Amino acid sequence: MMQILRTVAELRTRVRGWKSDGKQVGLVPTMGALHEGHLSLVRSAKRGCDRVIVTIFVNPTQFNSPEDLEKYPRTEDVDAALLAREGVDVLFAPSVDEVYPAGFNTRVTVSGVSDALEGAMRPGHFDGVATVVAKLFGMTQADRAYFGQKDWQQLQVVKRFVADLNIPVEIVGCETVREADGLALSSRNVRLDALSRAQAPALYRVMGRAATALRDGGDLDTTLAQARTDLLQAGFEKVEYIDLRATSTLDPITRLDGPARLLAAAWIGGVRLIDNIPV
Ligand SMILES: Nc1ncnc2c1ncn2[C@@H]1O[C@H](COP(=O)(O)OP(=O)(O)OP(=O)(O)O)[C@@H](O)[C@H]1O
Ligand SMILES: CC(C)(CO)[C@@H](O)C(=O)[O-]
Numbered sequence: 001m002m003q004i005l006r007t008v009a010e011l012r013t014r015v016r017g018w019k020s021d022g023k024q025v026g027l028v029p030t031m032g033a034l035h036e037g038h039l040s041l042v043r044s045a046k047r048g049c050d051r052v053i054v055t056i057f058v059n060p061t062q063f064n065s066p067e068d069l070e071k072y073p074r075t076e077d078v079d080a081a082l083l084a085r086e087g088v089d090v091l092f093a094p095s096v097d098e099v100y101p102a103g104f105n106t107r108v109t110v111s112g113v114s115d116a117l118e119g120a121m122r123p124g125h126f127d128g129v130a131t132v133v134a135k136l137f138g139m140t141q142a143d144r145a146y147f148g149q150k151d152w153q154q155l156q157v158v159k160r161f162v163a164d165l166n167i168p169v170e171i172v173g174c175e176t177v178r179e180a181d182g183l184a185l186s187s188r189n190v191r192l193d194a195l196s197r198a199q200a201p202a203l204y205r206v207m208g209r210a211a212t213a214l215r216d217g218g219d220l221d222t223t224l225a226q227a228r229t230d231l232l233q234a235g236f237e238k239v240e241y242i243d244l245r246a247t248s249t250l251d252p253i254t255r256l257d258g259p260a261r262l263l264a265a266a267w268i269g270g271v272r273l274i275d276n277i278p279v
């Protein structure tokens, strides 16, 4: 039976029991509004660990737009039913006050890998993510934590501070789950109207085309400029970035001479979508 816990004290008691029995604990951090992408992380955690904790916490400190925070979908009852069916042991869904009690005054800032792309477009976002994820590691004492590659930069930020702070948790990055037409599953997809939903798969398609062109020796600037044009023609209103970066550090690269990642963020129908693929 899955337990729903709201306080750190309850969670600690539960985890202490597991640890004294030598159980390996897996953590899947989420903001809820669960879809098959999240459930794929849960299934990986179930395969890799004896006990699985899923957290649902819409973390206010990582939202740089109050409107985005307010509109973020919240579907806890449905989420809880899905997680129970997957055999999750604990759903931890704390309040904002439980996570950030009076007097809370610490921030985890990861330099370098946080600076560009999402970090540049959403100031403060990765401080919020790194701080809350570090707290979730402390709260759950997880042995392994599962993150989606859809949020590639977030995955690299988490790996960086875990290494830098010697946090004893293994970070597992899981493949991006996509709709049949290529659109990466995301909680924000529910905000797409019918036309935008039909046009949105162009993001993945255009990125795939750009990756092929780069692999074939195409000029970087020309290829990225073409991809921007293609996205605007496909119905996107705005391309915030489409860029080729070093896989782990996300440092800029000027020519393709090893593994790299193509990452993009673009707006369609008033919804901001992100995606990334290996090159
Ligand atoms: N399509 C997907 N495939 C694999 N993992 C995913 C996918 N979408 C989200 N995740 C992962 O699920 C975890 C929780 O993400 P989150 O709750 O923010 O969902 P989301 O769908 O990314 O929502 P949004 O992008 O709208 O904030 C993150 O590690 C994220 O990378
Ligand atoms: C990792 C996370 C749960 C931290 O709030 C969030 O950034 C997310 O859902 O990807």
Ligand code: BAL
Binding pocket: 062, 063, 151, 154
């Ligand atoms: N999925 C990353 C969390 C966010 O967009 O705030």
